[in-house]
Amino acid sequence: MKLLEYQAKQQFARAGIAVPEGRLARTAVEAETAAAELQSGDGVAPARIAIKAQVPIGGRGKAGGIALVDSPHEARREAERILGMDIRGYPVRSVWCETGLRIAHELYVGTTLDRDRRRMVVILSAAGGMDIEEVAASQPERIAKLWPDPFRGPQPFEVRRLAFEALRSAPALASARAAIASQLVVLAQKLYRLAIELDAVTCEINPLVITEEGRLVAGDGKLEVDENAEYRHGDLAAALAADTAGDGAAAGGEDPYEAEAKRRGLTYVHLPGGTIGCIANGAGLAMNTLDLVKQMGGEPNNFLDIGGGASAEKVRDSLDMILRDPAVRGVFINIFGGITRGDEVARGIIRARDELGVRKPIVVRMTGTNEVEGRHLLAEAGITPGISAAEGARKIVALTAGS
Amino acid sequence: MSILVDSATRVIVQGITGREGSFHTKQMQEYGTTVVGGVVPGRGGDEHLGLPVFDTVAEAVAQTGGDAAFIIVPAAVAADAVMETAAAGVPLAVCVTEGIPVHDMVRAKAFVDSTATRLVGPNCPGVLTAGQCKIGFIPNHVAIPGRVGVVARSGTLTYEVIQALSQGGPGLTTAVGIGGDPVLGTSFTDVLPLFAADSGTEAVVLVGEIGGSDEEAAAALIAGGYGKPVVAFISGRTAPPGKRMGHAGAIISGTTGSAQSKIEALTAVGAVIADTIEDIVRLVEARLPRSHARRRR
Numbered sequence: 279m280k281l282l283e284y285q286a287k288q289q290f291a292r293a294g295i296a297v298p299e300g301r302l303a304r305t306a307v308e309a310e311t312a313a314a315e316l317q318s319g320d321g322v323a324p325a326r327i328a329i330k331a332q333v334p335i336g337g338r339g340k341a342g343g344i345a346l347v348d349s350p351h352e353a354r355r356e357a358e359r360i361l362g363m364d365i366r367g368y369p370v371r372s373v374w375c376e377t378g379l380r381i382a383h384e385l386y387v388g389t390t391l392d393r394d395r396r397r398m399v400v401i402l403s404a405a406g407g408m409d410i411e412e413v414a415a416s417q418p419e420r421i422a423k424l425w426p427d428p429f430r431g432p433q434p435f436e437v438r439r440l441a442f443e444a445l446r447s448a449p450a451l452a453s454a455r456a457a458i459a460s461q462l463v464v465l466a467q468k469l470y471r472l473a474i475e476l477d478a479v480t481c482e483i484n485p486l487v488i489t490e491e492g493r494l495v496a497g498d499g500k501l502e503v504d505e506n507a508e509y510r511h512g513d514l515a516a517a518l519a520a521d522t523a524g525d526g527a528a529a530g531g532e533d534p535y536e537a538e539a540k541r542r543g544l545t546y547v548h549l550p551g552g553t554i555g556c557i558a559n560g561a562g563l564a565m566n567t568l569d570l571v572k573q574m575g576g577e578p579n580n581f582l583d584i585g586g587g588a589s590a591e592k593v594r595d596s597l598d599m600i601l602r603d604p605a606v607r608g609v610f611i612n613i614f615g616g617i618t619r620g621d622e623v624a625r626g627i628i629r630a631r632d633e634l635g636v637r638k639p640i641v642v643r644m645t646g647t648n649e650v651e652g653r654h655l656l657a658e659a660g661i662t663p664g665i666s667a668a669e670g671a672r673k674i675v676a677l678t679a680g681s
Numbered sequence: 682m683s684i685l686v687d688s689a690t691r692v693i694v695q696g697i698t699g700r701e702g703s704f705h706t707k708q709m710q711e712y713g714t715t716v717v718g719g720v721v722p723g724r725g726g727d728e729h730l731g732l733p734v735f736d737t738v739a740e741a742v743a744q745t746g747g748d749a750a751f752i753i754v755p756a757a758v759a760a761d762a763v764m765e766t767a768a769a770g771v772p773l774a775v776c777v778t779e780g781i782p783v784h785d786m787v788r789a790k791a792f793v794d795s796t797a798t799r800l801v802g803p804n805c806p807g808v809l810t811a812g813q814c815k816i817g818f819i820p821n822h823v824a825i826p827g828r829v830g831v832v833a834r835s836g837t838l839t840y841e842v843i844q845a846l847s848q849g850g851p852g853l854t855t856a857v858g859i860g861g862d863p864v865l866g867t868s869f870t871d872v873l874p875l876f877a878a879d880s881g882t883e884a885v886v887l888v889g890e891i892g893g894s895d896e897e898a899a900a901a902l903i904a905g906g907y908g909k910p911v912v913a914f915i916s917g918r919t920a921p922p923g924k925r926m927g928h929a930g931a932i933i934s935g936t937t938g939s940a941q942s943k944i945e946a947l948t949a950v951g952a953v954i955a956d957t958i959e960d961i962v963r964l965v966e967a968r969l970p971r972s973h974a975r976r977r978r
Binding site: 361393396397398427428429462474477479504506507509510511530545547549558560561562563564565566568569570572573578581583584586587614615617645646647666667668 | 756777783785787834838841
């Protein structure tokens with residue numbers, strides 16, 4: 279679950295991390311009002327206002343989804359334009375209007391899961407505002423990393439060492455490094471605690487702006503919550519759903535079929551252009567099913583893992599899901615039961631075929647737990663299951679070729 | 682011969698009274714596994730499937746002498762169950778639970794690593810030594826005792842490979858399903874040395890998939906000299922980048938985690954790549970020591 283920028287910033291603010299003052303606007307008029315309020319401040323020359331599209335993907339700026347404006351009138355005009363945009367499949371439903379910062383320098387700070395170390399890693403860099411993976415690849419010496427003990431979290435001395443290491447590659451900051459480091463120690467600890475509290479697998483501030491006054495302010499943020507822990511953060515999920523108006527794109531990727539699958543609670547990846555629907559139990563087998571179909575000269579239309587111990591109902595729902603794409607000419611169901619039981623799967627297949635009136639070819643490969651019962655049920659219903667996955671893949675490719 | 686579990690292993694089941702816990706405990710017993718008791722907090726003193734139930738793992742260990750744990754409890758409490766097992770000094774914990782929050786697992790992993798316990802999983806099918814013992818839910822009827830060890834990330838592909846090796850093939854010593862999560866207790870590089878040291882295992886089949894770099898780490902280990910033939914199979918060759926293919930860990934991000942990168946790394950160190958499950962048996966048999974080529978157990 280990826281939060282929108284403004285939601286991430288609300289969380290940063292709650293954690294005590296400075297963010298620019300801002301307002302959310304869903305219409306151009308709201309943006310105009312927001313800009314007027316933001317400029318009505320301290321009496322000095324009115325600050326510039328940033329109008330930023332709220333979509334859960336990067337690259338908004340390049341796509342034209344961010345504008346800098348000087349007046350409420352201009353804010354209205356730019357908001358009008360941005361709110362009409364569709365950024366790589368995501369319609370822009372709201373814009374975040376915030377006070378522009380007077381930027382002296384940009385840093386990067388973030389924490390994310392390091393799979394190889396089986397721990398969270400805290401990353402600091404003086405090269406802010408760029409894609410951190412690109413910096414890591416091209417200038418690894420500009421990245422400083424720390425893997426905190428998960429029971430005690432990062433300690434001040436650890437972050438301080440990290441800060442001095444990161445600042446070494448930025449000679450321009452040499453004179454201010456003590457002041458910056460001491461602010462970073464506090465900020466990085468807050469960010470890490472927030473990541474733990476929210477079960478975030480990625481929690482980053484990029485850029486972390488050093489203002490002309492020497493303050494650290496979160497210019498932009500990314501916060502992605504672990505899907506396995508969403509049950510502990512129902513409030514965030516509800517806020518996200520409200521802000522994307524149940525938008526399919528934001529809920530499950532840019533593909534409408536994937537969005538529908540997510541609503542149904544199915545583990546599904548759409549491969550547009552393919553003609554063979556694929557269902558398997560277990561992610562590895564499901565991936566291998568696609569590989570097999572491809573090896574036999576076919577084009578898989580999707581990945582669908584019914585998981586372990588699937589009910590007949592889930593199997594029925596899966597078949598229904600796959601057949602929604604009219605490009606699908608036939609379905610290959612590949613089952614090797616462990617925790618999944620063959621008879622349960624067979625009942626689901628038969629129910630789906632009868633209830634949905636499926637006329638397209640269905641090839642079933644079934645072995646493993648309760649395979650005898652499952653194969654018997656299928657045979658009675660006129661579906662002859664095979665035993666070899668390769669055979670099944672060959673058969674579905676032959677049955678769907680040229681139809 | 683075998684690794685991790687054998688006919689002497691005594692298993693405690695955490696979550697024994699649940700629907701899945703009951704079903705798979707019975708399956709394990711039918712396979713010949715010695716199950717000595719179960720743990721369900723609040724159910725201590727009960728009896729289930731003819732076995733004593735305890736409130737805590739420590740009690741179960743003290744009363745039954747269990748030396749391995751099968752953890753089949755809901756995701757929200759699984760990491761705690763893993764830590765309880767390690768704290769009780771159980772040498773082997775096998776956790777099959779899927780969907781454990783990643784931060785819970787990061788903490789549990791760090792805790793387990795501070796003890797002598799070996800954790801297999803989570804989100805794995807378990808461990809099976811052919812004809813002797815299984816912990817987890819690898820189907821009972823597929824494995825024939827033999828000469829080849831299997832280590833795999835995917836559960837269902839573990840079954841596929843065991844079946845292929847067993848039907849007229851060289852048979853199995855032990856199969857270890859290490860799981861599909863990003864944070865795992867045991868990885869390829871932990872299992873490979875165990876197979877290397879096991880005199881009964883003459884070749885190893887490694888079943889990897891897209892995501893992470895554990896297969897590349899396995900290749901680095903093999904490069905140091907492994908001494909036994911390794912046949913590898915990588916699933917997810919057709920997977921598009923950036924999409925999570927079911928397993929939380931199965932995602933190609935940027936340039937890391939692609940099937941191609943894993944295949945290249947393994948090929949470079951002398952492992953043989955099988956293109957299909959059927960190919961695995963042929964490739965393994967061609968590399969088994971000659972003098973034993975027709976031996977069957």
